[in-house]
Amino acid sequence: MNILICDDDKICVERMKEYVQDFFRDRKIADYKIYEYFSGEAAARESDIIDIAFLDVEMEGINGIEASKILRKNNKGIVVFIITSYMGYLDDAMDEGVFRYINKPLDKNVISRGLRKAVELCYKKQSKKIVIKESKNNVIIEQDDIIYIESIARKRCVYTEKQEYLTLESLAYWKKLLDDDMFFLVNKSIIVNIKKVEQFSNNNIRLKGIEQEIPLSRDRKSEFKQKLLLYLAGQE
Known part of the structure; x- marks a missing residue:
């Protein structure tokens, strides 16, 4: 310190x-x-x-x-x-x-x-350190740097502000690893960082630095709003 x-x-x-x-x-x-x-x-x-x-x-x-x-x-x-x-x-x-x-x-x-x-x-x-296991290397990043994680075919893509990483670890693995009050599974294939949410509608979420919108599942909408409100309340 x-x-x-x-x-x-x-x-x-x-x-x-x-x-x-x-x-x-x-x-x-x-x-x-x-x-x-x-x-x-x-x-x-x-x-x-x-x-x-x-x-x-x-x-x-x-x-x-x-x-x-x-x-x-x-x-x-x-x-x-x-x-x-x-x-x-x-x-x-x-x-x-x-x-x-x-x-x-x-x-x-x-x-x-x-x-x-x-x-x-x-x-x-202080942000938690996260180890990403790629095919050839283990990369250490800050948890706060993660914008979202997407499941694509048999791999997971971890998107950060600077780079994208491919890993074989499952979404269930990432959901358990990441802080529950900061990350949320918004649909069956994407986990988003609540801190990166810029705006949202009934069907989509826009994240800082990401052009495409992230689909928000109807059955997860209420829980997502609650999670976001709890995060925002903690910043006051």
């Missing part, structure tokens, strides 16, 4: 770093890395995947909210904390999906409580 801390006050960065280290040490979590920055410009240039960011809102140049906008372009699931002593930025922060405000002076207990919830959220957002 990658944690970014950015504040133009070096003492604040050191204190925040100490609190973060204490949090992970107390929970015996060793798999984390801390990135320290003292300007919004420098933080915004970070190219590594960042899971959680603590950003001071009152910095010269690029402030914390502006830096969070840039970071979010490469880190869609980033959890952002805004550090401030002035609550006037609340509306802007809410517009950018900021997870929480942290007031100065820093309070270790407040940070620890916020970190606990942020870490739980990050673990939930």
